[in-house]
Amino acid sequence: MINELLFMNGYGIYVFSAFIFTLLSFASLYLVTKTQFVKEQNKFVAKFGSLNTDKAKSAKTQRINKEILANASNN
Amino acid sequence: MFKLFHPNKIFRITSKAPKYILFLFVVVLSVGLTEALILSPEDYKQSDAVRIMYVHVPAAWISLGIFSSITLLSISGFVFKNKNLFLISKSLAPSGFVFNIIALVTGAIWGKPTWGTWWAWDARITSMLILALFYAMYLISWRIYRSEEKVFKITTFITILGIVNIPIIKYSVDWWNTLHQPASINILSKSSIHSSMLFPLLIMTAAFALFSLLIFLMKYNTEMIKIKNKGLDRL
Numbered sequence: 001m002i003n004e005l006l007f008m009n010g011y012g013i014y015v016f017s018a019f020i021f022t023l024l025s026f027a028s029l030y031l032v033t034k035t036q037f038v039k040e041q042n043k044f045v046a047k048f049g050s051l052n053t054d055k056a057k058s059a060k061t062q063r064i065n066k067e068i069l070a071n072a073s074n075n
Numbered sequence: 076m077f078k079l080f081h082p083n084k085i086f087r088i089t090s091k092a093p094k095y096i097l098f099l100f101v102v103v104l105s106v107g108l109t110e111a112l113i114l115s116p117e118d119y120k121q122s123d124a125v126r127i128m129y130v131h132v133p134a135a136w137i138s139l140g141i142f143s144s145i146t147l148l149s150i151s152g153f154v155f156k157n158k159n160l161f162l163i164s165k166s167l168a169p170s171g172f173v174f175n176i177i178a179l180v181t182g183a184i185w186g187k188p189t190w191g192t193w194w195a196w197d198a199r200i201t202s203m204l205i206l207a208l209f210y211a212m213y214l215i216s217w218r219i220y221r222s223e224e225k226v227f228k229i230t231t232f233i234t235i236l237g238i239v240n241i242p243i244i245k246y247s248v249d250w251w252n253t254l255h256q257p258a259s260i261n262i263l264s265k266s267s268i269h270s271s272m273l274f275p276l277l278i279m280t281a282a283f284a285l286f287s288l289l290i291f292l293m294k295y296n297t298e299m300i301k302i303k304n305k306g307l308d309r310l
Binding site: 005008009010011012014015017018019021022025026029030033034036037040041043044047048051059062063064065067068071 | 083086087090091108111112113117122123124126127130131134169170173176177180181184185187188286289290293294296297299300301303304306307308
C-alpha cells in the first residue's frame with residue numbers, strides 16, 4: 001500500500017517533487033515574512049523604550065502603537 | 076468609503092488574524108493533501124501524474140488573481156490618492172510572485188512525463204514567464220525607489236502594462252496551437268473535470284488562498300509597523 005502510494009505508477013518522483021517544491025516555497029516565504037515582521041516589531045519596541053516619558057505618553061495616544069506593543073509582549 | 080480602509084482601524088483586525096488564518100490553513104491544507112495524494116482517482120490518460128494539477132492549477136489561478144487585484148488597487152490608489160491601497164498592493168505581491176514561480180516549476184515537472192520535455196516556448200508557458208517578470212519588476216521597484224510619489228507612479232505603470240498579459244495567459248490556449256491543454260474548468264459553462272477531481276482541486280485552491288491571505292496580513296502588518304517606526308523617529 002505504502003509502496004504503491006510512493007511509486008504512483010512510476011510518476012511518484014514527479015508528483016512528490018512538485019508537492020515538496022510547493023511546500024518548501026510556502027515554508028520559505030512564511031519564514032522570510034515572519035522574520036521581517038519580528039525584526040520591525042523589535043525595532044519598534046526598542047525605539048519606544050528609548051523615548052522619554054512625554055514622548056512615550058504622546059506616542060501611546062495612538063491606538064495602533066498600543067496594539068503593536070501589546071502584540072510584541074504577547075509574542 | 077476609503078475611511079473603512081484606514082490603517083489605524085484595520086490594524087486591530089490584521090494584527091490578530093494571522094494566528095487564526097494559519098490554523099485554518101494547516102487544517103484545510105491537510106485535508107487537501109490527503110484528497111490530492113491519496114483519495115482522488117488517477118487519470119485514465121495521465122495516470123498519477125495528474126496529481127500535480129492539485130498544486131499547479133491553484134498556484135496559477137491565485138498568481139493571476141493577485142496580479143489583477145494589485146492592478147485594480149494601484150489604479151484606485153492612484154486615482155483616489157489613497158496610500159493605503161498601494162500598501163495593500165505591495166503586501167499582496169510577494170505571495171503572488173511565489174505562486175507564479177510555483178506554477179512555472181510544477182508545470183515544468185508535469186511537462187516532463189506528459190509532453191516529454193521540461194520546457195517549451197509555448198504561448199501559455201511563455202506568457203506565465205512574462206507575468207513572473209512583471210511581478211519581479213513590481214517588487215524590485217519598491218526596493219529601488221525611495222520617493223513615494225515616484226514608486227506609486229512606476230508600480231502603477233508596471234501593473235497597467237502587466238495586466239495586458241492576463242487575458243493573453245487566459246486565452247493563449249484558445250488563440251494559438253499550444254502544448255498546454257485548454258481549460259477544463261469553466262465558470263459560465265459545464266466543466267469537463269469530474270467531481271472526484273474537482274473537489275480536491277477546490278480544497279487545495281482554498282488552502283492556497285488562505286496561505287496568500289496569511290502572507291498578505293503578515294506583510295501588511297510589517298509595513299504598518301515600518302511606518303510607525305518612522306513616526307517615532309519624528310517625535
